[in-house]
Amino acid sequence: MNADLSSSSSIPSTGVNPEQDISRKGNFLMDEGFVYITLGFAVIAAGLIFWMAAIITEKAWPAIQTFGIPFIWSTDWSVPAEKFGALPYIFGTLVTSGIALLLAVPIGISVALITSENFLPQWVRTPLGFIVELIAAIPSVIIGLWGIFVFIPVFLPVQQFLHQTLGWFPLFSSEPPGPGILVAGLILTVMILPTISSISRDVLRSVPVTLRSASMALGATRWETIFRVMLPAAASGIVGASILGLGRALGETMAVAMVIGNTKRITPSLLDSASTIPAVLANEFAESHEGLHLQSLMLLGVILFILTLVVNIAAVWIIQALSLKGRE
Amino acid sequence: MSTSPIPHPSVSDTDASLIFQPLSFNRTFFSRGMTGLAFVLSGLAILPLFSILFEVIKNGLPQLTLDTLTQLPAPAGMEGIPDGLGNCIIGTLMMVFLASLMSIPIGILAAIYLSEFGQGSAIGSGIRFLITVLSGVPSIVVGLFAYTVIVFTTKTFSGLAGSFALAIVMVPIITLSTLEALKLVPTAQRLASSALGANRFQTTFKIVVSSALPVITTGTLLAISRAIGETAPLIFTALFTINWPDGFFQPTPSLSVMIYNYAGSPFIEQNAMAWTGALVLVFIVLCINIFSRLVLAKTR
Amino acid sequence: MDSQSTQTVADNANLSPALRVHNLAFYYGTKKALEGVTVDMYQNQVTALIGPSGCGKSTFIKALNRIGELEGDITIEGLVEFYGQNIYASNVNLNQLRRQIGMVFQKPNPFPMSIYDNVAYGLRVFGRISKTVLDETVEVALRGSALWDEVKDNLRKSALGLSGGQQQRLCIARAMAVRPKVLLMDEPCSALDPISTMKIEDLIHSLRNEVTIVIVTHNMQQASRVSDYTAFFNTDESRIGQLVEYNLTPQIFGAATDSRTRDYVEGRFG
Numbered sequence A: 001m002n003a004d005l006s007s008s009s010s011i012p013s014t015g016v017n018p019e020q021d022i023s024r025k026g027n028f029l030m031d032e033g034f035v036y037i038t039l040g041f042a043v044i045a046a047g048l049i050f051w052m053a054a055i056i057t058e059k060a061w062p063a064i065q066t067f068g069i070p071f072i073w074s075t076d077w078s079v080p081a082e083k084f085g086a087l088p089y090i091f092g093t094l095v096t097s098g099i100a101l102l103l104a105v106p107i108g109i110s111v112a113l114i115t116s117e118n119f120l121p122q123w124v125r126t127p128l129g130f131i132v133e134l135i136a137a138i139p140s141v142i143i144g145l146w147g148i149f150v151f152i153p154v155f156l157p158v159q160q161f162l163h164q165t166l167g168w169f170p171l172f173s174s175e176p177p178g179p180g181i182l183v184a185g186l187i188l189t190v191m192i193l194p195t196i197s198s199i200s201r202d203v204l205r206s207v208p209v210t211l212r213s214a215s216m217a218l219g220a221t222r223w224e225t226i227f228r229v230m231l232p233a234a235a236s237g238i239v240g241a242s243i244l245g246l247g248r249a250l251g252e253t254m255a256v257a258m259v260i261g262n263t264k265r266i267t268p269s270l271l272d273s274a275s276t277i278p279a280v281l282a283n284e285f286a287e288s289h290e291g292l293h294l295q296s297l298m299l300l301g302v303i304l305f306i307l308t309l310v311v312n313i314a315a316v317w318i319i320q321a322l323s324l325k326g327r328e
Numbered sequence B: 001m002s003t004s005p006i007p008h009p010s011v012s013d014t015d016a017s018l019i020f021q022p023l024s025f026n027r028t029f030f031s032r033g034m035t036g037l038a039f040v041l042s043g044l045a046i047l048p049l050f051s052i053l054f055e056v057i058k059n060g061l062p063q064l065t066l067d068t069l070t071q072l073p074a075p076a077g078m079e080g081i082p083d084g085l086g087n088c089i090i091g092t093l094m095m096v097f098l099a100s101l102m103s104i105p106i107g108i109l110a111a112i113y114l115s116e117f118g119q120g121s122a123i124g125s126g127i128r129f130l131i132t133v134l135s136g137v138p139s140i141v142v143g144l145f146a147y148t149v150i151v152f153t154t155k156t157f158s159g160l161a162g163s164f165a166l167a168i169v170m171v172p173i174i175t176l177s178t179l180e181a182l183k184l185v186p187t188a189q190r191l192a193s194s195a196l197g198a199n200r201f202q203t204t205f206k207i208v209v210s211s212a213l214p215v216i217t218t219g220t221l222l223a224i225s226r227a228i229g230e231t232a233p234l235i236f237t238a239l240f241t242i243n244w245p246d247g248f249f250q251p252t253p254s255l256s257v258m259i260y261n262y263a264g265s266p267f268i269e270q271n272a273m274a275w276t277g278a279l280v281l282v283f284i285v286l287c288i289n290i291f292s293r294l295v296l297a298k299t300r
Numbered sequence C: 001m002d003s004q005s006t007q008t009v010a011d012n013a014n015l016s017p018a019l020r021v022h023n024l025a026f027y028y029g030t031k032k033a034l035e036g037v038t039v040d041m042y043q044n045q046v047t048a049l050i051g052p053s054g055c056g057k058s059t060f061i062k063a064l065n066r067i068g069e070l071e072g073d074i075t076i077e078g079l080v081e082f083y084g085q086n087i088y089a090s091n092v093n094l095n096q097l098r099r100q101i102g103m104v105f106q107k108p109n110p111f112p113m114s115i116y117d118n119v120a121y122g123l124r125v126f127g128r129i130s131k132t133v134l135d136e137t138v139e140v141a142l143r144g145s146a147l148w149d150e151v152k153d154n155l156r157k158s159a160l161g162l163s164g165g166q167q168q169r170l171c172i173a174r175a176m177a178v179r180p181k182v183l184l185m186d187e188p189c190s191a192l193d194p195i196s197t198m199k200i201e202d203l204i205h206s207l208r209n210e211v212t213i214v215i216v217t218h219n220m221q222q223a224s225r226v227s228d229y230t231a232f233f234n235t236d237e238s239r240i241g242q243l244v245e246y247n248l249t250p251q252i253f254g255a256a257t258d259s260r261t262r263d264y265v266e267g268r269f270g
């Protein structure tokens, strides 16, 4: 207490020291100036997003004027006829990402639980988590390469089996060509898994240990504790992680472009080939000529931009909202 | 305090032997079933990585020679000519180097503002939010942006456009990881430095940045490793060429775009070269990642 | 030490022990934290565990419902009997055991769910129970913990909104709702203000009719106020926890036989 008082009273006294004041002024550039320089760079970094939004919207503007809002639900995409519509690509983007989310959430939570609970000794758990997170480091073009030459051939018999036994069911109603929606969904699952599992694991680890002890002390089993206490307590983080994973899946380009088959198609069958917004951009943009084709591709980019923006902001917002509620 | 026993119904032995009563079938089944399921799903999760590493080595290693690393690609379908991806390695290094020059200062200084001066202010949290949002923008959209800003204005696909796109991918990664690193530095150190009369520039660089340097370096290395593997921002900015890169104002080859192009090629030799490129890329990226994680694990 | 506890048992031959501990040793990995603990805890009595920090009181209490096993690599030697049944026997069902031997922790730790769901938690995990039974049990448990009047209109509100003292009483209600035979409490008042502490002490008085209580406390006055028996733990030169003296509480606080006990209860160390 005493030390506190004396030190706080000494601050004003050095503040009015004239010598100190002069040296402060001499240091303006290194002091206040430095703050403004860093602020400038921070503004540049943050401003990139507005610049980007403005530039791609401007470039897409002629397409917006030509097609208007119906661009979103039009299914045409013909370069010679100069008719463009986004629906097949929006469809492919949403369906492949949806499949990925559906599969990656349970798998990601399993990995998070196996690496945060003590099912296994620590020396197995640490490398396990490490290995799963390493997948995030593999460039997506390599995952696409693996998809083309390894996964598709291995998975084709499974697809054929699905078609033969469940062919009456719309989801499996088409003859599988190899590449397709289901394959793209599975590849995306692999790619977003690390996002979901690593954030979920961190959140599960931060649940107070005494909550688990209290549950176990009431006679609950480990899995009852997980389902009734741990997962609810970690829910905000897990939902946030899943939405971030969804955002990543929506924007993923290379791996999907390499395994989805790249046909403009809206189909109920998951075994069919299709395309996504990022995939059509990767395939057509470099060869497109200035004009309506390029502008329509830009407009697809704007739609993708908005879609991922909404999803990512939702993720940030949900994590904040739910963690505030938990603290009340 | 009274010590005389209070009358109470005595607990019979059968009551206590409840502790031997096995768990109900449902609860046992649920426990075992969930454990089994979690193990199976986790096993599925690690399978792809092992398969990818195995296949990349199996398919990429046979073609890996000194020539591969130093020569130009052979024209498709030609036999008996040295076939390599030297130009792609150089192109990738050039573009990532320029991208780092652009993004590292912006990222680190922005992070310094956010952690040292903008903490808790509306501007600070607004900027931080925008940078977080930027980190979620698909890299293909970044490519569209770089195309419009550079390729369209200069009328040529170029390494510069590729570097610009990579830099934009890197900025939010560097900013956010540096921010985390700076937050780990105890406030007491900053106060001690200011109390000794150091100005903010000195405090920031001599005390805060230098003590967070290992973690900042790690984050930056991870951003570089991400840029090395990026493909989508390059396919319509830097494009590709089978020649040596020639300055920053020409189409520039890169490992990742080479893999993309050659993976879809009908020529088996080009498919094989894609695998070799993948091997080189995976090797670089994994080295950086494993090194960074070891550094991080040590500093924590 | 052995003669000490034998003597206490002889004095109170009319009391039956709910928990008997014989020659217990406890290891965290290879580190021995407790050794040679022999003590009987009698049914419907309150037994206080006192001793300087780090002497193994929490460790001891964690051995009584086998919750210590959650902390990883531990080893136990000796015997712990719950009404004559060896709780370390290989065929013990830990879930049933922990239901019989409840626990209240140092810091209040309500689950992040409603007050009602907190109290109903233990019953629900053991199977489906009709709503009327559940409602009734929740009410009885909350009344038993002197919390009913304060929360009866807010049963659906989050338990995290309660004050610290209320949260701790909720934790007691939650533990009592499954009707355990023994209630273990590890410094239940150390995070609470004096008024909340008094309420919990009153609660302990009223609960001893239903349950055998073992309470760890730092506070000597609290031990003398709430307990019938007191066990004094201490570490020896090798920093291994041991039971120094165990007796009726008035004996420990008035006429301890061991000089270390006298020093400790008179506040000369610890």
Ligand SMILES: Nc1ncnc2c1ncn2[C@@H]1O[C@H](COP(=O)(O)OP(=O)(O)O)[C@@H](O)[C@H]1O
Pocket (backbone or CB within 6 Å): C028, C031, C033, C051, C052, C053, C054, C055, C056, C057, C058, C059, C060, C071, C241
């Ligand atoms: N989980 C653990 N792992 C290793 N050592 C522990 C653990 N918990 C407690 N200990 C050690 O065991 C000894 C007894 O601790 P504890 O039972 O918590 O003492 P008390 O509750 O009497 O303060 C201490 O030396 C402590 O460091």
Ligand SMILES: [Mg+2]
Pocket (backbone or CB within 6 Å): C057, C058, C059
């Ligand atoms: Mg303790």
